[in-house]
Structure formats: C-alpha cells, structure tokens
Amino acid sequence: MSVKIIADSACDLPLSFYEENNVMLFPLKVHLNDTEYEDLLTIDSKTVYDAIREGQVPKTSQVSPHVFEETFTKMAENKEDGIYIAFSSELSGTYQTAAMMLDQVKETYPDFQLTIIDTKCASLGVGLIVKEAARLAKENVSKETILKKVNFLCQHMEHLFTVEDLDYLAKGGRVSKASAFLGGLLNIKPLLNVENGKLVPIEKHRGRKKLFRRIIELMKERGQSLDNQIIGISHADDEETALEMKELIAQELNVKNFYISTIGSVIGSHTGSGTIAFFFLNKVQEEE
Numbered sequence: 001m002s003v004k005i006i007a008d009s010a011c012d013l014p015l016s017f018y019e020e021n022n023v024m025l026f027p028l029k030v031h032l033n034d035t036e037y038e039d040l041l042t043i044d045s046k047t048v049y050d051a052i053r054e055g056q057v058p059k060t061s062q063v064s065p066h067v068f069e070e071t072f073t074k075m076a077e078n079k080e081d082g083i084y085i086a087f088s089s090e091l092s093g094t095y096q097t098a099a100m101m102l103d104q105v106k107e108t109y110p111d112f113q114l115t116i117i118d119t120k121c122a123s124l125g126v127g128l129i130v131k132e133a134a135r136l137a138k139e140n141v142s143k144e145t146i147l148k149k150v151n152f153l154c155q156h157m158e159h160l161f162t163v164e165d166l167d168y169l170a171k172g173g174r175v176s177k178a179s180a181f182l183g184g185l186l187n188i189k190p191l192l193n194v195e196n197g198k199l200v201p202i203e204k205h206r207g208r209k210k211l212f213r214r215i216i217e218l219m220k221e222r223g224q225s226l227d228n229q230i231i232g233i234s235h236a237d238d239e240e241t242a243l244e245m246k247e248l249i250a251q252e253l254n255v256k257n258f259y260i261s262t263i264g265s266v267i268g269s270h271t272g273s274g275t276i277a278f279f280f281l282n283k284v285q286e287e288e
Contacts, residue, residue, distance in 0.1 A: 003081050003143045005133045008063060008094055009039035010087035011126035012234050012264045021134040024082075026067065028094065028266040031059040039265045048265045049237040049273040058269040062094040068101035076109035081143060084116045085130050085150060090197030091122055115147060119154045120197030123161075123267050124232035124279045128259065129153045131230075152285050158222050159194040160215050161277030162208075191215065212245060215278060216252050225284040227254040232279035236263040241276055249278075 007013070008026040018025045027038040032051055037043035039060075048058055075082055089095040095118045106112050119126050129150055136146045189211045191203040205211040219226065231249060235242040242260050249255050263275055 002140050003083055003137050003146055004075070005130065005137050005146075006082055006084040007126070007130040008087050009264055010092065010094070010122065010266050011085070011130050012123045012261050012267060013127045013130060014261065015040050017131075017134075021131075021138065023130065023134050024071070026063045026071075026084075026094070026098075028063060028087075028092070029061040030265045030269055031061065032056065036061075037265070043265050045262050045265045045268050046237065048268050052269075052272050058265075060266045060269050062092050062097055065097050065101050068098050069105060072102055072105040072112070072114060073109070075114065076105055076112035079111075081113040082115070083133060083143065083146060083150065084114065085126060085133055086116060086118055087126060088120045088122050088194070088197035089118045090120065091199070113143075115143070117147075117150055117154065118197070119157075120194070121154060121157050122159065122194060122199075123263055123277055124234040124259065124261055125157045125159045125194065127234075127261065128230060128232045128279055129157065131259070149285070153281070156281045156283040158219075158280050158282050159192075159277060160218055160279075161192055161271075161275060162189050162211055162215075163192070163271050164274035165272055191218075208241075212248065215245075216249060219249070219253060219278065219280060222282050223253075223280045224282055226280060227256060229281050229284055230257045230259050231255050232277075233258060233260045234263045234277045234279070235260070236268050236271055236273045236275035238274055238276060245276065245278070 004024060006024040009028050027041050030037045030039055030043050051058060084098060086095040086098060098116050102114055102116060119129060132153060133146055133150050136149060188204050188206055189208055190201050191211060192199055192201045205214055233242045233246060246258050
C-alpha cells in the first residue's frame with residue numbers, strides 16, 4: 001500500500017494539486033466579516049487581499065482537534081500509512097494539535113503508522129517539500145525513503161521574502177513590534193527570512209529594485225546548484241512582480257525550473273498584499 005501524503009493549506013499549493021496528486025488537505029481557518037471560512041475550500045486569497053485593501057484585518061485559526069481526531073481515526077481503521085508535512089510549529093499551533101491528537105488516536109489504535117513532520121517552513125517552503133513527497137509516493141517508494149528526503153529538504157530550505165508593510169505582520173504577532181521599524185518610511189523595504197521556523201527581519205533596503213538585486217545576491221551566496229533545483233516563488237496578488245523576478249533569476253543564476261504560486265488566504269492574512277517570497281535549497285542531495 002502506498003504512503004498517504006497529507007498537507008495543510010499553509011503550504012500554498014492550489015486546490016488542484018491535492019486533487020491531481022491524491023494528497024490529503026487539512027484547511028486552516030480564516031475569519032472575515034464575522035464568518036469562518038476554510039482556506040482553499042470556501043474562501044480564496046483574492047477575497048482576502050481585497051478585504052485587506054479595504055482596511056479589514058482577517059484573523060486565522062488552526063485546524064481543529066476534532067478534524068484531526070476524526071481523520072486520523074478513519075485512517076487507523078483503514079490501516080493507512082501516512083506522512084503529514086506540517087506548517088512550522090513556530091507560526092501555528094497546528095503541528096502541536098495534530099501531534100496531540102495522533103497520540104490520542106494511538107491509544108485506541110497502537111499500530112497506526114502516521115508520521116507528523118514539523119517542517120519549520122512556511123508557504124511554498126512547505127509546498128515544494130509536499131510536491132516532492134507526493135512525487136515519491138506516486139512512484140511507490142518506501143516510507144523510510146520519503147521521510148529521509150522530506151527531513152533533508154526541511155533542514156535545507158531557504159526562505160527569502162519581502163512585505164509591503166511590516167506593521168501588518170506585527171499586528172498579527174508574526175514579527176515583534178520592535179522589528180516592524182521604518183515600515184513604509186522613505187520607501188524602505190524589509191527583507192526577511194525564516195530561522196528555526198520563525199520569521200526574522202534580516203535587512204532593509206530603499207526601493208524594490210535594490211531589494212530584488214540583494215535577493216539575487218543572497219540566493220547566489222546561500223544556494224547550491226540553483227540550476228539543478230526547482231526555485232519556488234510565491235506572491236500575494238502580485239503575479240507581475242513574480243514573473244519579472246523569475247526572468248531575472250533565470251538570467252542571473254541560470255535557473256531553468258520554477259514553481260510559482262499565490263500566497264494563500266491564511267498566510268496572506270498575516271503578510272498582507274504585495275508580499276513576494278523565494279524558496280530554494282542551500283544544499284542539494286546527491287541522488288542515491
């Protein structure tokens with residue numbers, strides 16, 4: 001029996017991906033206009049970005065314990081074997097809740113073979129890992145091989161991103177208010193990355209042009225064999241910039257393979273519109 005790959009909507013892959021690759025989806029929740037929505041299923045990111053531009057501040061919440069318990073119980077009854085590749089535990093309680101409910105279900109079904117991975121990654125940083133796991137699962141490779149690959153990718157996935165307004169991230173508690181200094185002042189653009197699963201501002205630059213040149217420099221410094229991997233680009237309702245950067249990265253770094261996606265409703269609720277993010281590996285695994 002093949003291994004079931006499971007992901008949550010914070011990995012910013014489109015709904016069609018789950019359907020086409022037999023990947024199970026746990027949607028996180030978005031709260032907007034006193035209504036609770038399921039990310040990807042009952043709300044789309046465009047709705048969220050339009051609401052943000054109108055001055056609204058959507059809230060988000062994790063997958064409920066009941067949903068995990070119900071899903072895991074059904075899998076255990078069917079003797080399914082699975083890997084849940086979860087959003088960073090530093091940015092959401094989803095991983096902890098899933099781990100807690102797995103322990104509970106295993107009290108009744110001690111032989112249940114589900115592994116939950118705290119990726120310490122976000123957005124397409126998780127998405128690229130899920131894509132690779134789904135590809136391997138389709139090829140019916142062993143669970144041990146998939147886990148080895150997934151853990152390697154989690155350890156070596158780089159995230160570089162910029163937001164239009166750091167204050168927006170601070171409002172949602174995703175960066176400290178002290179880090180949200182000089183937000184839109186003097187056209188200064190923040191550059192952030194993910195360290196141990198947390199969002200950390202690392203530099204600030206005046207103007208997007210300088211910032212994007214710096215991103216390419218950092219990709220060159222941090223990346224390994226960039227021409228031999230898929231580079232992820234996710235954007236918050238700014239496809240034009242994503243495509244411009246794709247061309248620039250292709251020219252400067254000789255990259256041939258890209259995967260571009262829209263930042264989904266949950267992550268977008270915290271970053272606001274205009275965010276653009278880049279994902280790549282700082283080490284490439286030798287094929288065995």
